[in-house]
Amino acid sequence: MKGLSKIREKLIFDVAIVGAGVSGLTAGIRLKQLCPSLEVCILEKSSSIGDHIVSGCLFNPRALNELLPLWQSQNLPLGTKVQSVKNLYLTESRAFKIPQAFTPWSHYSQDYILNLGELCKWLKTLAESLEVRVFENFTAKEILTNNLGYVEGVATGPVGLNRNFEKKEFFQDSVEVLAQQTIIADGADGFLARELRKKFKLDGLQNLLYEAHPQTYSLGLKEVWETSGNSPGQVVYTFSWPINKGRFRGFLYTTPVHTHVGIIAGLDYANPQIDLFEELQKFKTHPYIKKYLEKGRPIEFSSKVTEDGGFFSVPKLSFPGGLIIGASGGFCNPITYQGVHLSMKSAMIAAESICEKGQKSVLSSLEIKSYYENYIKSWAYDELFKHRHIRQAFNSSPLFGLAYSFRNRKLLSEKSVFYIENSRKGDNFSERDCTESAFKHQPPKYVQKDKKITFDKKDALELANMIWNDQPEFIHLRHGNEQNALYSLKAFDGIEEKICPTGVFKYRDSKLYIESHKCILCGACRLKSTRDIVDWSLPEAGTGPRYNY
Template identity: 30%
Template sequence: MRALPVLSRADSCLARGYATSVDDDLGTTDKRESMHFDLLVVGAGPAGLSAAIRFKQARHLFGVRLPNPPQMKHKGNFVISLSETVRWLGRKAEELGVEIFPGFAGAKVMYGPGGEVHGVQTNDFGVAKDGKRKDSFQLGMALTARATLLAEGCRGSLSQAVMKRFGLREKAGAQPQTYALGLKEVWEVAPEKHKPGLVVHAVGHPLPWDVYGGSFIYHMPDSRVALGLVVALDYRNPHLNLYQEFQQFKRHPMVARLLEGGTCLQYGARTLNEGGWQSIPSLAFPGGALVGDSAGFLNVPKIKGTHTAMKSGMLAAEAAFNAMTSQPAGRPLDLSAYETAFKSSWVDQELFRERNIRPSFSLGAGIWGGIAYSALDTYLLRGQAPWTLRHRYADHERLKPAAECTPREYPKPDGQITFDLNTSLFRSQTNHEHDQPPHLRLVNPKLPEVGCGSALIVVNLPVYDGPEARYCPAGVYEWVAGDDGAKHLQINAQNCLHCKACDIKDPTQNIRWTVPEGGGGPSYTVM
């Protein structure tokens, strides 16, 4: 009696379809159902089964449970929607008499006669794409104040201008800021899979070993789950597609099981400051101050920055109030007391303890080296190491030429758990008036390596294989073939999610994100 060979499946099925094959015995052509796997082992004896088991064990090295570090413990905290929380804060502010101007974007910093910040100017309405005034044209407002607090969030355009004008980074001896892009979805999952209050954090998967990043899953009320992938923007391989990496994260068996049968409600993306304590600029400037992620107060190991942002805002407000009651009217307010208060606050102490975690992943030893150092710093040194690791490069300086890197292949979306980009963009509810000047601009249109419109970019494309088409999570930058057969850059500004990744990662730093006509952009309701 002869034993028949057994086919063992070492990994989950990725696709099911039909294949046409020729039966050697019958000489006929049959249409057969087909299934595709990561690994197929023919034979289920000791060798075959050992191979399958070892392959599974190797797979499970990623996602493996790690000891829960103290900064990742969330007992006693609340899982919230930041969009809903901000709306609640808005109502509370209005109840106190605060005037809120939704739909108006701060387009330009206004300066007083002595060079101090005097307020901001909102952008003009009703300007056509060609720069001409439409019938609906309306000049933007000049909003002036004795003190101006810039709380634009990560990579705010006005904050960047003020930091440059007053040399705030140089004044503080701050190291280069480093960033990450966070891609996020909110799902409604099956009630039996929902565990209110459950928080899951992971590091690495599905990213390459030399890319810093991780993921999160938060079980919110009402069977909703927020999940996302955070990818550091100092990655080297220009072939990395950040949106596709996020889709790949959802293919992990644990994540896929959670989402099966659920409904994706919303998609969005935003950059995060990851430089931490050593990248914080000087906070006060003549006539105002930087608060929140305009300065960069994210606690990277916790992946949390809302608590530090709120505290910095409160400290700045107290300093502004005290300055207004004690300093002469008609002169620029000095908010240096805010910086003093910040440096003696728990925020500074918290960020100081975590200062070496993020840069440890850039020492050349990859994800495992960073994890090893982080364990040493957290459990043995308890954040009090007698040294401070450095951020040596800005993110845009890190890309390697495409020819030196391996391309990344990504499966097609299934439409159930993974989606094409246009479907996700629809869920972001992003919208811009089409007939307006583009808010994504070139610093120097005459720079020989960058053109605009149908002009060919002659550095980004041949050297880096057009990375903007892959680091942008919204399909804003698209390479299309022209009538001459050459690829040309098409900018779909209407897709923009306002994440600022292009402003950060462009290798030549010639792309600048500016505010569009007020009210344009994504409309998040449950993010």
């Protein structure tokens, strides 16, 4: 890059946390609760805490009860208490209620329909009151290591370069943030977590109780609608239609003034002609779903990959100089798709492992291996272990998954009627390797857009509240991959166009064009593009979507 200094400003802390989502903020709070003398900072790439948080989730307050036992008297923004839960099996025009015995995991009576971004804002205020330094507009883009290869911190990306890598008036160079322990909380398939898993070989046996399989991922797409007349606190989960193979789930939540509607689909699907954005539009036309939306209007669109490997995909959680927490470590229940409470618990365990001796001297340890040991003693481990086989059952079909859940409804803990290995290709190979040739599949049929219930990708982009500066392109076709892009177009029907929910990729005249400014940072292209032809790096700090709901 032109004119960038090799001498960077340095900030020094005892613990540096990358990511100010719920797990990163929880880690900072717990560290200061236990070891007030520690110097702790949190780095966040968005311009305001919560901007990049895809929320509207069901929140289990179990970890919050441990972190803040008196939270109910502290005016937390926990949203709407769940009043009713329905699990439905959909056909194209009908909805059949699934008996509770077939979904024994669906106990949500103590949960809340939560705006996670608002909770993160509240946790930030609490963290700062405990003297945690929270730095917004700080994108950690580089792992720093010492001469032994141990992690000693991170470096941020520069801010204020134009698309030609020339300095603008408000240019700010990279900053090195050095720490004795670096906690990585940069989300599902996070940029730095992915690098660390490879560098330190965190997947595999690695002295773990169980072998850590490669992580698997789903893509969630969600719209928030401004509605009236819907009874608040309703939770609806659907199975089968419009995709009746693999790990597909539809969902709908209601609050007093909003309805959240969306889908979650495993990215190991075989047909490259599937467009998950179009599947969401199709899902909304189902008579049962449509009735919730007819008198409303969409006000936000969001999308994000989520980890769904579950128990068998939690990696080794420590490395020399740091720890991995939250979604970066795979802490999500893949059958309930609830991960916030597990992410918070992992953050608390990490902080407690750092502070076990209650003194700064504990930080002299190069690797805090007790973190994984403490995890396997926790209820987070127990919850993931209890549901460890169910996701694999849903790999085949929703009917088989529901039948398996029914058969094991009383034995969902240590003893299962039969064990389902991670034998499906998607459990042991990357999502892109599961894609088959378009010639083996029929193209799906999608709905015409009426601009009332259904919309196109251009509309979705507008609803993501994007903020982009003039900056270098951060998504590229990998050098020398022009022929692979052409191969993707011919053999896989240009899957890059279809996997992106906001139209970043477009094939014209047999050539792939990329418009980075349309990216909402969902992460799907990194996982599903043909032959890994997409080179994706982090954008400039303070840019991207700004989610409010």
